[in-house]
Amino acid sequence: xxxxxxxxxxxxxxxxxxxxxxxxxxxxxxxxxxxxxxxxxxxxxxxxxxxxxxxxxxxxxxxxxxxxxxxxxxxxxxxxxxxxxxxxxxxxxxxxxxxxxxxxxxxxxxxxxxxxxxxxxxxxxxxxxxxxxxxxxxxxxxxxxxxxxxxxxxxxxxxxxxxxxxxxxxxxxxxxxxxxxxxxxxxxxxxxxxxxxxxxxxx
Numbered sequence: 001x002x003x004x005x006x007x008x009x010x011x012x013x014x015x016x017x018x019x020x021x022x023x024x025x026x027x028x029x030x031x032x033x034x035x036x037x038x039x040x041x042x043x044x045x046x047x048x049x050x051x052x053x054x055x056x057x058x059x060x061x062x063x064x065x066x067x068x069x070x071x072x073x074x075x076x077x078x079x080x081x082x083x084x085x086x087x088x089x090x091x092x093x094x095x096x097x098x099x100x101x102x103x104x105x106x107x108x109x110x111x112x113x114x115x116x117x118x119x120x121x122x123x124x125x126x127x128x129x130x131x132x133x134x135x136x137x138x139x140x141x142x143x144x145x146x147x148x149x150x151x152x153x154x155x156x157x158x159x160x161x162x163x164x165x166x167x168x169x170x171x172x173x174x175x176x177x178x179x180x181x182x183x184x185x186x187x188x189x190x191x192x193x194x195x196x197x198x199x200x201x202x203x
Contacts, residue, residue, distance in 0.1 A: 137167025
């Protein structure tokens with residue numbers, strides 16, 4: 001058998017195995033996804049998913065905790081799509097605000113808006129396909145929101161709704177109820193080499 005024929009046979013076997021795997025998955029519901037870890041790309045991956053959903057005409061809510069009014073490229077892009085509702089609830093990075101009570105109040109405002117949007121999906125008032133809770137893990141880490149309250153609510157999300165949570169140090173209780181968890185692992189970062197954060201890359 002030639003190398004080309006051998007490759008073709010291997011790919012046929014792989015194709016058969018893959019199709020069997022796909023046919024074996026019978027549950028059809030929305031998922032809870034967590035992007036965590038110290039590496040770059042947690043929010044970027046979530047925003048990529050946002051645009052994937054919008055590509056199908058789905059409605060999306062992006063709620064950003066912690067980051068505040070910092071101007072970002074994604075913020076400018078969100079404005080271009082009627083399908084995306086953008087909620088900014090943070091007061092800025094915790095090391096800049098230096099005011100825990102203010103940060104707690106901001107996180108609560110954001111969470112209450114998220115709960116409202118999810119309840120509208122539950123009641124049928126909204127047909128949102130995806131909700132991104134950007135940097136929610138950070139708000140949970142600093143105890144700006146009660147972890148048990150958040151986990152219990154997300155655990156009982158509407159069946160068809162998809163939710164993505166980003167941020168370092170995802171709490172174990174959140175990981176336990178998630179369907180998909182990805183950890184971004186830092187191998188190398190330009191910032192550590194003295195290179196400034198680049199507009200359109202980091203923000």
